[in-house]
Amino acid sequence: DTEVTQTPKHLVMGMTNKKSLKCEQHMGHRAMYWYKQKAKKPPELMFVYSYEKLSINESVPSRFSPECPNSSLLNLHLHALQPEDSALYLCASSQVAGSYEQYFGPGTRLTVT
Amino acid sequence: GENVEQHPSTLSVQEGDSAVIKCTYSDSASNYFPWYKQELGKRPQLIIDIRSNVGEKKDQRIAVTLNKTAKHFSLHITETQPEDSAVYFCAATPYTGANSKLTFGKGITLSVRP
Numbered sequence: 001d002t003e004v005t006q007t008p009k010h011l012v013m014g015m016t017n018k019k020s021l022k023c024e025q026h027m028g029h030r031a032m033y034w035y036k037q038k039a040k041k042p043p044e045l046m047f048v049y050s051y052e053k054l055s056i057n058e059s060v061p062s063r064f065s066p067e068c069p070n071s072s073l074l075n076l077h078l079h080a081l082q083p084e085d086s087a088l089y090l091c092a093s094s095q096v097a098g099s100y101e102q103y104f105g106p107g108t109r110l111t112v113t
Numbered sequence: 114g115e116n117v118e119q120h121p122s123t124l125s126v127q128e129g130d131s132a133v134i135k136c137t138y139s140d141s142a143s144n145y146f147p148w149y150k151q152e153l154g155k156r157p158q159l160i161i162d163i164r165s166n167v168g169e170k171k172d173q174r175i176a177v178t179l180n181k182t183a184k185h186f187s188l189h190i191t192e193t194q195p196e197d198s199a200v201y202f203c204a205a206t207p208y209t210g211a212n213s214k215l216t217f218g219k220g221i222t223l224s225v226r227p
Contacts, residue, residue, distance in 0.1 A: 031211075042202050042217035043157060050211035090156065098206070098213040101147065104156040 003027075004105035006091050012111045015081060021108045023074040023091030031097040032074040034066060035090040037107070043090055049074060050097040081112045115140040117205050119218030126193050128227050136203035136218050137185040143205040146186045147215070148177060152199045161188070193225045 004025045013019050023032065031050050035043035048056035049068040063085075065077040074091055091105040116139040126132045138146075147162035163170045163177045163186065170177050176189040186205075190197055200222050204215040 040200070040220070040222075042220050045214050048211070048214060053211075055211035056214060097211045098145075098208045100145075101159055101162060102215065103159065104149075106156045 004091055004093055004103050006105035006108055008108055010109045014113055018079045021076040021089055023105055024072055025093040026072055029093035029095055031094045033092040034076050037088045037090055083112050086110055086112045115143055115205055115216040117216050117218040119203055119221055123222045125224040128225050130193055132190045132193050132223055134188045134201055134221050135185060138205040140207055142207035144208055145206050147204050148188050149202045150199045195225050195227050198223060198225045
C-alpha cells in the first residue's frame with residue numbers, strides 16, 4: 001500500500017482562524033514532509049521530519065507549526081495566515097530521508113480569506 | 114545547493130509520437146533523480162526514478178537516461194497517449210542523511226494532441 005492520506009481536502013479559513021492539516025501513512029516510512037504548491041509551480045519544501053524529529057525547516061514563517069505525534073502521523077497547525085498562503089499543501093513520506101522514493105498525498109487546497 | 118533546470122516549459126506532440134524532456138543539475142554529488150507526473154488537480158505521482166550508478170532505466174513506455182558527466186537526465190515517453198498530458202517535474206538530490214531534500218525543476222507541461 002503506497003498511500004498517503006490527507007484531511008481535509010479543502011479548507012477555507014479567515015486570517016484570524018486556527019486550523020490544522022492532517023497527514024497519515026501506514027507504509028512504515030520514517031521520513032515525512034510538508035510541501036506548499038502554488039499553481040503551475042513545483043512543490044516547495046517546508047518541513048522534513050526524520051524519525052519523528054524535525055530535521056529541516058526551510059525558514060517557514062512561525063504561523064505554520066508542524067507536529068509529528070508518531071511515525072504515522074504528521075500535522076500542520078495554521079494560525080494567523082495571510083491570503084498569499086493560499087495554496088495546495090502536500091504531505092509526502094519516504095522510507096527514510098535521503099535518496100528514497102517520496103510518495104505524495106492528495107493535498108489540502110487551502111484558501112485564506 | 115542543488116539547482117535543477119528543466120527546458121522547455123511546454124511541449125506538444127501528436128498522439129503516437131515520442132516525447133523527450135530534459136533536465137540539467139548542478140551538484141555533482143546528486144545521486145537520485147526521480148520524475149513526477151502531476152495531472153490537473155491531482156497529486157504529484159512518482160513515475161520513474163534513476164540512481165547515479167545506473168545509466169538507463171525503462172518501465173513499459175517510459176524510460177529515463179542519466180549522463181553524469183554532462184549532469185543531465187532525460188525522460189523518454191514512447192507511443193504517447195492523450196492521458197500522458199500532464200505537468201512533469203524532474204528532481205535531484207544528493208544523499209546527506211536526515212538533511213536530504215529534493216530539488217525540483219520548474220516543470221514542463223506536456224500536451225498530447227489526439
